[in-house]
Amino acid sequence: MRILKKNLSLLLIIVFIELFYYQSFAKGTEYVWSNNAEKLIETSANLSNNKDIPNSLNLESGAGILIEQKTGQILYEHNIHEKLRPASVTKIMSILLIMEEIEQGRLSYDTQISCSETAAGMGGSQIWLNTTETLSVNDMLKAICVVSANDCVVAMAEHIAGSQEAFVEKMNNKAKELGMNDTTFKNCHGIDEDGHETSSYDIALMSRELLNKYPEITKYTTIWMDSLRDGKSELVNTNKLVRNYKGATGLKTGSTSLALYNLSASATREDLSLIAVIMKAPTTKVRFAEAQKLLDYGFNNFSYHKLGNKGDVIKEINVSKGNREKINGILEENSGTLIKKGNEKGIEQNLNLEKSINAPIKKGDKIGEITYNLDGNIIRSVNVVSDRDVEKLNIFTMGKRIYYSWINLLRS
Numbered sequence: 001m002r003i004l005k006k007n008l009s010l011l012l013i014i015v016f017i018e019l020f021y022y023q024s025f026a027k028g029t030e031y032v033w034s035n036n037a038e039k040l041i042e043t044s045a046n047l048s049n050n051k052d053i054p055n056s057l058n059l060e061s062g063a064g065i066l067i068e069q070k071t072g073q074i075l076y077e078h079n080i081h082e083k084l085r086p087a088s089v090t091k092i093m094s095i096l097l098i099m100e101e102i103e104q105g106r107l108s109y110d111t112q113i114s115c116s117e118t119a120a121g122m123g124g125s126q127i128w129l130n131t132t133e134t135l136s137v138n139d140m141l142k143a144i145c146v147v148s149a150n151d152c153v154v155a156m157a158e159h160i161a162g163s164q165e166a167f168v169e170k171m172n173n174k175a176k177e178l179g180m181n182d183t184t185f186k187n188c189h190g191i192d193e194d195g196h197e198t199s200s201y202d203i204a205l206m207s208r209e210l211l212n213k214y215p216e217i218t219k220y221t222t223i224w225m226d227s228l229r230d231g232k233s234e235l236v237n238t239n240k241l242v243r244n245y246k247g248a249t250g251l252k253t254g255s256t257s258l259a260l261y262n263l264s265a266s267a268t269r270e271d272l273s274l275i276a277v278i279m280k281a282p283t284t285k286v287r288f289a290e291a292q293k294l295l296d297y298g299f300n301n302f303s304y305h306k307l308g309n310k311g312d313v314i315k316e317i318n319v320s321k322g323n324r325e326k327i328n329g330i331l332e333e334n335s336g337t338l339i340k341k342g343n344e345k346g347i348e349q350n351l352n353l354e355k356s357i358n359a360p361i362k363k364g365d366k367i368g369e370i371t372y373n374l375d376g377n378i379i380r381s382v383n384v385v386s387d388r389d390v391e392k393l394n395i396f397t398m399g400k401r402i403y404y405s406w407i408n409l410l411r412s
Contacts, residue, residue: 060290065294066295068272081201084279086279088125088255091153098141110138111136113159115135117131125148153188157188182199222249249266271306304336332366333383359390362386
């Protein structure tokens with residue numbers, strides 16, 4: 001036994017010398033995934049969206065657009081950049097800013113909001129707030145979303161920014177941030193005012209932002225009937241699709257004598273979420289009929305095909321020169337694509353991944369990529385990332401590892 005231990009000691013000394021030589025002189029290459037590749041843009045080659053046929057659905061309204069909510073893909077367009085009066089569809093931006101305040105902790109749903117003389121005197125759609133009462137943010141949102149209450153949205157604007165003017169500045173800053181280049185807000189409620197204008201494209205942008213970032217807003221936008229003030233004030237939604245259209249999730253109506261009839265209508269069926277915007281419809285009946293026509297067109301012709309979930313294990317990968325021998329390559333994010341119905345089986349998956357990677361590796365590091373192709377076109381690309389940290393071995397960690405391996409061997 002003494003001779004065996006002596007030989008083991010000599011062996012360990014030799015291993016340490018070799019490790020020292022390796023660390024000092026060997027030039028190992030570390031795997032680095034190139035970030036210089038051109039970013040892939042999701043193609044619409046797998047879609048047939050009638051862009052080349054002007055107003056193929058024969059809309060009577062001045063403008064209209066249909067988009068898929070997750071991807072933002074335009075499925076139908078008609079005068080989408082024409083600047084028009086939005087009326088109370090304006091309130092989508094006001095609601096978005098209210099939700100941001102809640103997210104950032106400056107408001108809660110229980111925060112009590114008072115009413116100024118200005119807010120109380122707004123007129124138009126309202127719940128007749130008076131200066132002696134307060135309502136919670138929860139009730140304010142309910143009134144704004146369900147009956148488009150002008151008094152409530154002004155009270156909220158004044159509470160958040162100090163004045164409606166300051167709040168409108170925040171609205172315009174947010175519009176610029178979202179790329180709403182056709183939009184200028186003059187107020188937070190949508191009552192006609194010279195220069196207060198937007199486009200169906202921009203309404204779709206802010207609708208998508210609200211629904212994607214704050215899906216909880218549908219708790220309010222899907223209400224058909226409710227009440228406030230202990231049942232004394234009844235509310236009936238101005239958006240009739242909430243009651244009559246399967247999968248409706250909102251979103252906002254608007255009408256004035258100059259703007260005529262506007263609507264941002266959203267709906268979800270299975271995994272497909274759509275947003276249809278109608279502007280300057282001649283009647284309220286046409287407004288709802290044409291929004292439904294757009295939504296029907298989307299649901300009848302397209303589907304959202306799920307490709308994978310964030311964290312899905314794609315492949316086990318060998319690691320060299322690390323304190324672990326293997327890692328899992330996992331999907332960085334949820335993956336899916338909008339596709340024309342019937343094309344789902346034609347999707348092909350290509351995995352670009354090294355068989356072995358050198359340490360060090362950090363959890364979340366990009367180690368490969370999956371691309372999904374249809375008819376020779378890339379329709380989606382998703383990063384494959386490491387599921388854990390792997391430290392690079394050095395002379396001490398490798399020696400320690402070998403030493404404990406020998407101890408375990410002797411004990412066995």
